[in-house]
Amino acid sequence: MKSILTVKDLNISFNTYAGEVKAIRGVNFDLKKGETLAIVGESGSGKSVTTKSIMRLLPKSNSEIKKGSQILFDGRNLADLSDKEMQKIRGRDISMIFQDPMTSLNPTMKIGKQIAEPLIKHQKFSKKQAMERALELLKLVGLPQPERRIKQYPHQFSGGQRQRIVIAIALACNPQVLIADEPTTALDVTIQAQILDLMKNLQKKIDTSIIFITHDLGVVANVADRVAVMYGGRIVEVGTVDEIFYNPQHPYTWGLISSMPSIDANDDELFVIPGSPPDLLNPPKGDAFAVRNRYAMAIDMEEEPPMFQVSETHYAATWLLHPDAPKVEPPEAVKRRQRKTPGVYNTKGEE
Incomplete structure (x- = not known):
């Protein structure tokens, strides 16, 4: 399948009073046409x-x-483009949905005008054409009574409705890539499920590719085709949803899966990954996860592991995959959680 977006050796730093924070350190991934790639990890991992x-x-x-x-x-390196060149791409070719819709919406403008704005700017629609398309988009995202509500302001909508409006704005120009940055975190569980179903249905209709950022592995199982696990500014494991949930290879991924709450589990207490994420002002030598990893070896403290290939679509950066490493099975918490929740992790609906 053709890649629509490719990220190679991405390194990003922030200059602070304390020094240089190396927030992203050699990130590589690609996004296939029509797929949903989920990027998961703790807060501060670099998603x-x-x-x-x-x-x-x-x-x-x-x-x-x-x-x-x-x-x-699209044949260009976005990292080298000027602000003016990027303005032509944002909203038209690549759109983004943020976590809190109220930070994305202008409280002084009616929502119809806000949806119409990118159509006028990027698609050269007339005001009349743009408002007609805005009405169509509100119907597409399932907003009730769109003819009346198109004339209302953001404060007159609930949180879930505002998120639907933000999705309508993001999809206005039929972007090739849609980035969703934890779009359901601020919503309750019922509305969250509705928004996720909406995004899956819209993706099929407009054939867009989605990068979905989340820390909720339950959401990942429902929306993603592939998963990239991030830790300490790096991608430490990438694979299909079934590979990540049924055959995880990195100890950090084991920890994330073990820490998922389950209504079927009889655990007396919730599993947590010990310790804290690394200080990227002074990135640790070797594997950044080593100090939190109960399976760490001496080499983890000295050398950063390369990406080992598990299958054609599955890679993990852990020395446990080296041919000379001792054989280590995933912790019982991972296997028990998979046994007690049949079908939860299988995107094909199989148990």
Whole structure:
């Protein structure tokens, strides 16, 4: 399948009073046409910084995309484009949905005008054409009474409705890539499920590719085709949804799966990954996860592991995959959770 977006050796730093924070360190991934790629990891792992760099939305005052970084889209390296060139791409070819819709919506403008704005700017629609299309988009995202509500302001809508409006704005120009930065985190569980179903249905209709950022592995199982696990500014494992949930290879992925709450589990207490993420002011030598990894070996403290190939679509950066490493099985918590929740992790609906 053809890649629509390719990120190669992405390195991003932030200049702070304390020194240089190396937030993203050699990230590589690609996005296939029509697929949903989920990027998961703890807060501070680099998920949002990576995707904001694709949109070139990082603050210029203290951030820097290092020389040699490549964000390849439509034959161009987005990392090298000027602000004026990026303005033509944002909203038209690549759109983004943020976590809190109220930070994306202008409280002083009616929602119809906000949806129409990118159509007028990028598609050269007339105001009348843009408002007609805005009405169609509100119907597409399932907003009730769109003819009346198109004339209302953001504060007159609920959180779930505002998120639907933001999705309508993001999809206005039929972008090739849609980046969703934890779009359901601020919503309750019922509305969250509705928004996820909406995004899956819309993806089929407009044939867009989605990068979905989340820390919720339950969401990942329902929406993604492939998963990239991030830790300490790097991608440590990537594979299909079934590979990540049924055959995880990295100890960090084991920890994330073990920490998922389950209504079927009889665990007395919730599993947590010990310790804290690394300080990227002074990135650790070797494997950044080593100090939190109960299976760490001496080499983990000295050398950063390369990406080992598990299958054609599955890779993991852990020395446990080296031919000379001792054989280590995933912890019982991972296997038990998979046994007690049949079908949850299988995207094909099989148990």
